[in-house]
Amino acid sequence: MGYEIPKEDEVKEILLKIMKRRGIIESQAELHREVVKHLKRRNKDYKLSEKRMRIIALATGKVRIEIRYKLTDKIIESMDKCPVCGGDMVRIENSTLDGENVIIGFKCTKCPYWTGRNLRVPIRYIFRYRG
Known part of the structure:
Protein backbone atom coordinates (compact mmCIF):
# COMPACT_ATOMS: atom_id res chain seq x y z
CA MET A 1 0.00 0.00 0.00
CA GLY A 2 1.43 3.37 -1.03
CA TYR A 3 1.39 6.76 0.53
CA GLU A 4 1.10 10.34 -0.68
CA ILE A 5 2.95 13.45 0.38
CA PRO A 6 0.72 16.47 1.02
CA LYS A 7 1.52 19.76 -0.68
CA GLU A 8 3.28 22.36 1.42
CA ASP A 9 0.33 24.78 1.16
CA GLU A 10 -2.02 22.13 2.52
CA VAL A 11 0.24 21.42 5.50
CA LYS A 12 0.71 25.15 6.11
CA GLU A 13 -3.06 25.81 6.08
CA SER A 27 6.07 19.47 21.82
CA GLN A 28 6.76 18.61 18.22
CA ALA A 29 5.15 15.18 18.64
CA GLU A 30 1.90 16.75 19.85
CA LEU A 31 1.73 19.22 16.95
CA HIS A 32 2.62 16.44 14.49
CA ARG A 33 -0.23 14.23 15.77
CA GLU A 34 -2.71 17.08 15.34
CA VAL A 35 -1.53 18.02 11.84
CA VAL A 36 -1.48 14.39 10.63
CA LYS A 37 -4.95 13.78 12.08
CA HIS A 38 -6.33 16.70 10.05
CA LEU A 39 -4.40 15.70 6.92
CA LYS A 40 -5.78 12.15 7.08
CA ARG A 41 -9.31 13.55 7.05
CA ARG A 42 -8.49 14.88 3.59
CA ASN A 43 -6.58 11.85 2.35
CA LYS A 44 -5.99 8.70 4.41
CA ASP A 45 -2.77 7.98 2.47
CA TYR A 46 -1.03 11.23 3.47
CA LYS A 47 2.30 10.93 5.31
CA LEU A 48 4.25 13.80 6.86
CA SER A 49 7.53 13.70 8.77
CA GLU A 50 8.02 15.74 11.92
CA LYS A 51 11.05 17.43 10.37
CA ARG A 52 9.14 18.55 7.25
CA MET A 53 6.32 19.87 9.43
CA ARG A 54 8.82 21.80 11.59
CA ILE A 55 10.49 23.34 8.51
CA ILE A 56 7.09 24.37 7.09
CA ALA A 57 6.10 25.88 10.46
CA LEU A 58 9.28 28.00 10.50
CA ALA A 59 8.73 29.09 6.89
CA THR A 60 5.27 30.51 7.65
CA GLY A 61 6.75 33.37 9.67
CA LYS A 62 3.74 33.06 11.98
CA VAL A 63 5.07 30.31 14.20
CA ARG A 64 7.99 30.83 16.55
CA ILE A 65 9.92 27.80 17.71
CA GLU A 66 11.66 27.68 21.07
CA ILE A 67 14.34 25.03 21.21
CA ARG A 68 15.39 23.16 24.35
CA TYR A 69 18.87 21.62 24.17
CA LYS A 70 21.16 19.04 25.68
CA LEU A 71 24.81 20.05 25.82
CA THR A 72 27.20 17.29 24.75
CA ASP A 73 30.92 16.72 25.21
CA LYS A 74 31.40 16.50 21.44
CA ILE A 75 33.64 19.30 20.16
CA ILE A 76 32.77 20.45 16.64
CA GLU A 77 35.16 22.03 14.19
CA SER A 78 32.62 22.92 11.50
CA MET A 79 28.89 22.74 10.82
CA ASP A 80 27.35 23.41 7.41
CA ASN A 101 39.91 35.52 15.06
CA VAL A 102 38.82 32.25 16.65
CA ILE A 103 35.64 30.26 16.09
CA ILE A 104 33.54 30.07 19.24
CA GLY A 105 30.44 28.49 17.71
CA PHE A 106 27.96 28.39 14.86
CA LYS A 107 24.49 29.87 14.28
CA CYS A 108 21.74 29.23 11.77
CA THR A 109 20.83 31.90 9.25
CA LYS A 110 17.12 30.89 9.23
CA CYS A 111 16.07 29.82 12.72
CA PRO A 112 17.11 30.44 16.34
CA TYR A 113 19.46 27.42 16.57
CA TRP A 114 23.05 28.05 17.62
CA THR A 115 25.78 26.01 19.24
CA GLY A 116 29.11 26.67 20.86
CA ARG A 117 32.14 24.48 20.21
CA ASN A 118 30.45 21.83 22.37
CA LEU A 119 27.57 20.53 20.29
CA ARG A 120 24.08 21.46 21.53
CA VAL A 121 21.53 18.83 20.50
CA PRO A 122 17.86 19.87 20.21
CA ILE A 123 15.70 17.72 22.50
CA ARG A 124 12.37 19.59 22.52
CA TYR A 125 10.60 22.11 20.32
CA ILE A 126 7.90 24.42 21.66
CA PHE A 127 5.69 26.07 19.03
CA ARG A 128 4.08 29.50 19.62
CA TYR A 129 1.65 31.23 17.29
CA ARG A 130 2.53 34.84 16.62
CA GLY A 131 0.09 35.62 13.80
Missing part, protein backbone atom coordinates in the same frame (compact mmCIF):
# COMPACT_ATOMS: atom_id res chain seq x y z
CA ILE A 14 -3.78 23.06 8.62
CA LEU A 15 -0.78 23.93 10.78
CA LEU A 16 -1.75 27.60 11.01
CA LYS A 17 -5.37 26.75 11.87
CA ILE A 18 -4.20 24.53 14.71
CA MET A 19 -1.66 27.07 15.98
CA LYS A 20 -4.14 29.94 15.81
CA ARG A 21 -6.67 27.92 17.81
CA ARG A 22 -4.20 26.56 20.40
CA GLY A 23 -1.67 29.42 20.65
CA ILE A 24 1.09 27.24 22.09
CA ILE A 25 1.96 23.59 21.65
CA GLU A 26 4.54 22.17 24.03
CA LYS A 81 23.63 22.66 7.85
CA CYS A 82 21.28 23.36 10.73
CA PRO A 83 19.87 20.25 12.46
CA VAL A 84 16.60 22.11 13.13
CA CYS A 85 15.65 23.59 9.74
CA GLY A 86 18.36 22.60 7.26
CA GLY A 87 19.45 26.23 6.83
CA ASP A 88 23.03 27.35 6.36
CA MET A 89 25.19 27.71 9.45
CA VAL A 90 27.65 30.58 9.85
CA ARG A 91 30.60 30.82 12.19
CA ILE A 92 30.48 32.87 15.37
CA GLU A 93 33.94 34.38 15.77
CA ASN A 94 35.69 36.35 18.46
CA SER A 95 38.94 38.29 18.40
CA THR A 96 41.72 37.28 20.76
CA LEU A 97 44.00 39.76 22.51
CA ASP A 98 46.53 39.04 19.75
CA GLY A 99 44.00 40.22 17.15
CA GLU A 100 43.45 36.71 15.83
Whole structure:
Protein backbone atom coordinates (compact mmCIF):
# COMPACT_ATOMS: atom_id res chain seq x y z
CA MET A 1 0.00 0.00 0.00
CA GLY A 2 1.43 3.37 -1.03
CA TYR A 3 1.39 6.76 0.53
CA GLU A 4 1.10 10.34 -0.68
CA ILE A 5 2.95 13.45 0.38
CA PRO A 6 0.72 16.47 1.02
CA LYS A 7 1.52 19.76 -0.68
CA GLU A 8 3.28 22.36 1.42
CA ASP A 9 0.33 24.78 1.16
CA GLU A 10 -2.02 22.13 2.52
CA VAL A 11 0.24 21.42 5.50
CA LYS A 12 0.71 25.15 6.11
CA GLU A 13 -3.06 25.81 6.08
CA ILE A 14 -3.78 23.06 8.62
CA LEU A 15 -0.78 23.93 10.78
CA LEU A 16 -1.75 27.60 11.01
CA LYS A 17 -5.37 26.75 11.87
CA ILE A 18 -4.20 24.53 14.71
CA MET A 19 -1.66 27.07 15.98
CA LYS A 20 -4.14 29.94 15.81
CA ARG A 21 -6.67 27.92 17.81
CA ARG A 22 -4.20 26.56 20.40
CA GLY A 23 -1.67 29.42 20.65
CA ILE A 24 1.09 27.24 22.09
CA ILE A 25 1.96 23.59 21.65
CA GLU A 26 4.54 22.17 24.03
CA SER A 27 6.07 19.47 21.82
CA GLN A 28 6.76 18.61 18.22
CA ALA A 29 5.15 15.18 18.64
CA GLU A 30 1.90 16.75 19.85
CA LEU A 31 1.73 19.22 16.95
CA HIS A 32 2.62 16.44 14.49
CA ARG A 33 -0.23 14.23 15.77
CA GLU A 34 -2.71 17.08 15.34
CA VAL A 35 -1.53 18.02 11.84
CA VAL A 36 -1.48 14.39 10.63
CA LYS A 37 -4.95 13.78 12.08
CA HIS A 38 -6.33 16.70 10.05
CA LEU A 39 -4.40 15.70 6.92
CA LYS A 40 -5.78 12.15 7.08
CA ARG A 41 -9.31 13.55 7.05
CA ARG A 42 -8.49 14.88 3.59
CA ASN A 43 -6.58 11.85 2.35
CA LYS A 44 -5.99 8.70 4.41
CA ASP A 45 -2.77 7.98 2.47
CA TYR A 46 -1.03 11.23 3.47
CA LYS A 47 2.30 10.93 5.31
CA LEU A 48 4.25 13.80 6.86
CA SER A 49 7.53 13.70 8.77
CA GLU A 50 8.02 15.74 11.92
CA LYS A 51 11.05 17.43 10.37
CA ARG A 52 9.14 18.55 7.25
CA MET A 53 6.32 19.87 9.43
CA ARG A 54 8.82 21.80 11.59
CA ILE A 55 10.49 23.34 8.51
CA ILE A 56 7.09 24.37 7.09
CA ALA A 57 6.10 25.88 10.46
CA LEU A 58 9.28 28.00 10.50
CA ALA A 59 8.73 29.09 6.89
CA THR A 60 5.27 30.51 7.65
CA GLY A 61 6.75 33.37 9.67
CA LYS A 62 3.74 33.06 11.98
CA VAL A 63 5.07 30.31 14.20
CA ARG A 64 7.99 30.83 16.55
CA ILE A 65 9.92 27.80 17.71
CA GLU A 66 11.66 27.68 21.07
CA ILE A 67 14.34 25.03 21.21
CA ARG A 68 15.39 23.16 24.35
CA TYR A 69 18.87 21.62 24.17
CA LYS A 70 21.16 19.04 25.68
CA LEU A 71 24.81 20.05 25.82
CA THR A 72 27.20 17.29 24.75
CA ASP A 73 30.92 16.72 25.21
CA LYS A 74 31.40 16.50 21.44
CA ILE A 75 33.64 19.30 20.16
CA ILE A 76 32.77 20.45 16.64
CA GLU A 77 35.16 22.03 14.19
CA SER A 78 32.62 22.92 11.50
CA MET A 79 28.89 22.74 10.82
CA ASP A 80 27.35 23.41 7.41
CA LYS A 81 23.63 22.66 7.85
CA CYS A 82 21.28 23.36 10.73
CA PRO A 83 19.87 20.25 12.46
CA VAL A 84 16.60 22.11 13.13
CA CYS A 85 15.65 23.59 9.74
CA GLY A 86 18.36 22.60 7.26
CA GLY A 87 19.45 26.23 6.83
CA ASP A 88 23.03 27.35 6.36
CA MET A 89 25.19 27.71 9.45
CA VAL A 90 27.65 30.58 9.85
CA ARG A 91 30.60 30.82 12.19
CA ILE A 92 30.48 32.87 15.37
CA GLU A 93 33.94 34.38 15.77
CA ASN A 94 35.69 36.35 18.46
CA SER A 95 38.94 38.29 18.40
CA THR A 96 41.72 37.28 20.76
CA LEU A 97 44.00 39.76 22.51
CA ASP A 98 46.53 39.04 19.75
CA GLY A 99 44.00 40.22 17.15
CA GLU A 100 43.45 36.71 15.83
CA ASN A 101 39.91 35.52 15.06
CA VAL A 102 38.82 32.25 16.65
CA ILE A 103 35.64 30.26 16.09
CA ILE A 104 33.54 30.07 19.24
CA GLY A 105 30.44 28.49 17.71
CA PHE A 106 27.96 28.39 14.86
CA LYS A 107 24.49 29.87 14.28
CA CYS A 108 21.74 29.23 11.77
CA THR A 109 20.83 31.90 9.25
CA LYS A 110 17.12 30.89 9.23
CA CYS A 111 16.07 29.82 12.72
CA PRO A 112 17.11 30.44 16.34
CA TYR A 113 19.46 27.42 16.57
CA TRP A 114 23.05 28.05 17.62
CA THR A 115 25.78 26.01 19.24
CA GLY A 116 29.11 26.67 20.86
CA ARG A 117 32.14 24.48 20.21
CA ASN A 118 30.45 21.83 22.37
CA LEU A 119 27.57 20.53 20.29
CA ARG A 120 24.08 21.46 21.53
CA VAL A 121 21.53 18.83 20.50
CA PRO A 122 17.86 19.87 20.21
CA ILE A 123 15.70 17.72 22.50
CA ARG A 124 12.37 19.59 22.52
CA TYR A 125 10.60 22.11 20.32
CA ILE A 126 7.90 24.42 21.66
CA PHE A 127 5.69 26.07 19.03
CA ARG A 128 4.08 29.50 19.62
CA TYR A 129 1.65 31.23 17.29
CA ARG A 130 2.53 34.84 16.62
CA GLY A 131 0.09 35.62 13.80
